Amino acid sequence: MSTVKYAEVVSLKHATLGLLSFGPASGYDLLQTFGESLANVWPATQSQLYGELGKLADAGLVTVAAEGPRGRKEYSITDEGMAELRHWLGETKPAPTRRSEMLLRVFFLGLLTPEQAEAYLHDRAAAATEMRAGMLEIDKQLEPQDGDLVVYGRLALEWALRYSVMQREWADWAVEELRRARKEE
């Protein structure tokens, strides 16, 4: 079965397994998701994904469930894959994000002229204002409900928004995630 070696923390693996946990899909299908909702969280290119699917299949975490027209291979997650996914999600701690270009800039901020520094901070402030507006909108769109998933989703969203470099699009997909969670509930 498995002769493939993975590094300690490799999350393309888990992103792929996670998407397949929603249901069987082809590499092409997954690629759409990586290009859309997952784009701001964990982007991946074709060459990476097809290679990863091969590795996951070698390791027995996914299998080719069906072959369709145009060479389509439909992958589905195995029990072992599901176990690995749950383990990653539940038992291991998230690695802190390293390499923040923004913080690197802060480190060398003293090199800027006062005018440049002011312009820089003005930029940051504008981005923040936009983000806050996004948060308010989200709050309007959500109706209070007591279901577990929605409560967890709300909290998760809050932390995601508070602790990460913000982008308007992230807020959008977060709302989509909450909607989906609510429907499945």
Added chain:
Amino acid sequence: MSTVKYAEVVSLKHATLGLLSFGPASGYDLLQTFGESLANVWPATQSQLYGELGKLADAGLVTVAAEGPRGRKEYSITDEGMAELRHWLGETKPAPTRRSEMLLRVFFLGLLTPEQAEAYLHDRAAAATEMRAGMLEIDKQLEPQDGDLVVYGRLALEWALRYSVMQREWADWAVEELRRARKEE
């Protein structure tokens, strides 16, 4: 001079130039900084740094100013290097952080059992509490001053703290940065 090709956004280059802008240093010296104050912002290994210094020298952005005992090569930044650094710092926009393992987890949060989800969120909340304590400590250590650099530093620190995954050590070096900025002023 330059035959080396860089990708659009490569910040080890700028981290190195930035450190050399504080004064000449050997690869070994720089490595200490990358292992200490810069570790949580932009870590780098030996093999990467020595290679990078070679590339920067080829590109004419740094030069070997002096050779010391034990094969020590003291690099210093050139005018061109300084120009490149200022350009990066002032003219280009910071690339948003991609690949957040935490947000990836949020994406698949629905797969957890309620118990696991609760434990996960409890963990996050604890980290946040610790972070807030760190911020309060920083505020105590800073005295209000009107100098430009300190004001800019304060604002930058605030944003850095608000928008990035937090770690206690980051707060520590941020305080050091502010102290240094205040002295130089």
Added chain:
DNA sequence: CGTTCACATGTCAGTAGTGACAGGTGGAAG
């Protein structure tokens, strides 16, 4: 019936980053 486009898979060369290994030197402490 032909053209076009979304579907679908892959390879390849190159950069970025990691961890382990290799090797050599000067100064200080015992």
Added chain:
DNA sequence: CTTCCACCTGTCACTACTGACATGTGAACG
């Protein structure tokens, strides 16, 4: 005077990731 450690430079094999290129097919539209 020897031994040890901090100093100092580098290579190598490997994984992760990127962007470009290559190739082929089924269905739908005119």
